[in-house]
Amino acid sequence: MSATKVVKLTSTLLVSGLLLSGCSWFFGDDTEPETPDTEEEVPVDETDTDSDEDDPEDEDEAEVDQDMTVWFPQIEDTLLDYEGEGNEFAPFTRYPQFVKDDTLQIVESTGGTDIVIIYEYADDEVREVFKRAETYFREDFDDTGLASEQEDFEIILQQPLEEGHSWESPSGSMAEITGTNLEKDLPIGNVLTIEVTRSYADGSEVVEYYGENIGLVERVFRVDDDEANNISSTLRTISENRPEEFQLTVYSVDDQAMGLDSTLVTMELYTNDPARLAIADILKGQAPTTETAQIIADGVDLNFMYLRQDGVVHADFSVELVDMNAGSGVEAMILQGIVNTIGEYYGVEDVLTTVDNEPYESGHILMEEGETWSVDHSNVN
Template identity: 55%
Template sequence: MLDIKRLRYASLIVSTGLLLSACAGETDDDPDPDTDEEVIAPELDDDETDDTDDESDSENDDNDDEVSVSQDLTDWIPMAEDTLLDYEGDGIEYASFTRYPQFVHEDTYQFVESTSGTDVVFIYEYTDQEVREIFVRPETYFRDDFVDTELSSEQENYEILLQLPIEMGQSWESPTGSISEITNIDFEIDTEFGTFEAIEVTRTVDETDTLYYYAEGLGLVERVSNPGDEEMEIMSTLISRSENQPEELPVTIFSLDDQGEGLIASDVTIELFTNEPIRTALVEVLRGQAPDTESAALINEGVDINYMFLGDEDIAYADFSVELTEEMHAGSGIEGLIVQGIINTIGGYYNVEEVYLTLDGEPYSSGHFELTEGETWPVDHSAVTWE
């Protein structure tokens, strides 16, 4: 229909042109043709305009079908501080766990994942193109900033958790040997905590698939291993997110007894928010300045802990200010018990048998005790009364 009408329209234009040419060929006495005469093109039928509109609508529909997702990696794996995440599990005992962010730097994120059986510390590293899992340490019941202490990871290679661009079919292989692919970018996931639009990342390790669902601004909302296998499926799902929460760390303090003849062990709970080192809270406990710790005082108010961490060789390192000995004013017996209380407290916190105690970077030295470079002080519970 459209071609026929266009042919008629062309014929009309050609005929009009021939007519004007014929008029121009007449004698000069003939009046000039009316050049202002308007030539009106024939109107298109409704079905012709509908065809054009349909093509435009179809293109718009195609654009509407495209899902646009954030390309900011921290939207999908946030570096949230002071936030406790609680996951409910199904399939095995340890599928339930909590996560708490311990230390957050510009490009690293350290958190502890706690199950009923163990605590595992992870560190994620953020680059321009991907998020990597660069540190894993199981059975870690203390808190250090491992980026600063450089304690070795139990994981030999790093795992790539997410890689740009975030789009369907994006895939990558990690140095650990796993293969990952973004298998959905618009997955609606319904949990007890809420309903979210999530991206789905499928990771394959030794022919075992694990699905990771990340919601924008929230992070991991569900993890499913062996999906579809009724006997082997393991699922962990986010059920709560609590902001402005501290991490609670149990610590056993060894303080002098009333007669100054031995040590008494007492348990305290230290609360730490993200990026708070243990030493700042512990020194308050050892001074007797923390709530309900007045009787546990071992050191004077002017004493500080400059640094404290666990080394790879299972030796704890603790550097106190020189005021520890300068303001002690005690005989050798009391001094020995005070130092032993400090050693037992720090050694117990790190679950080690030796502590390298220094004063402003130098080996511990007083009028009664002289330690040499590298010499450690052993944990000793022989004089302890347990409450």
């Protein structure tokens, strides 16, 4: 075959292959160029052509990050505010109260209630393991062991994080990942999300979108096939370096030692801040606006404080509490002020007050084992 025919044939198949193989043309060689090996050149060029379709970098971009903390992060000191449509409880806020190695406790506040939820991070899934409504105080429920109001846990996310993957939770719900790498146009901007559709025995559905490095960004509750009846909640703002705020009424002995004055203060707690320490400072008059509402001496420690399963709050103080050098009437009012302050914070009627985990005992007052004080406003001015 002549060189002319070879050139014509090769250029027809692939011009770039000819240019690579016909290197002798560029060196001014007077001899006839060698016949290019088209069987070797064509596969090389085919590989180049297919590289646009099978580029590993493109595949990596399409893959979903399997790290659960990317889609359900353990954020701290951040208030998430959701706008809502469909009913009065659709808007809500979320705040992370406690973050540990494998758990996240958040409070979800709607117009009707505050719900505390604990999420547990397992190797391949995130579970909702604790839920308690009507909870207007901060408590590390993972430590106190208070029972959850739900019978079985709910699996929120599960690997593999890929479209079509489904699972059944011990609670009875069925969930499926119905979308990945979905761009959601939200008030906070465009967010890359995973879509999870969860169905329940009553026929209702909840579609939740989890945003990269944010967590829950949208929730749509479907009652029926009519979209007009949907109830939706969409993330509106993210406020970082924000505390959670609680309104606390402090009851202290008045100047005449004739009754109890009440002072309303705002208690600010960041993520992982126990309420116990903040309340101790408030009782000592060391918090802002509480200087005139001091109940206990500076040297008194609040050792522990928690809500028991029977609805009684147990507050244990250091032995310095009994060294108040007050008459029996004033001592009783001081203890009543402590009980009223702590009892109202938890929303309970009875408080067990102990000293170094022993019944309260002083020169004037002796409490029996397990004996409690009741919240009482009869002496409040």
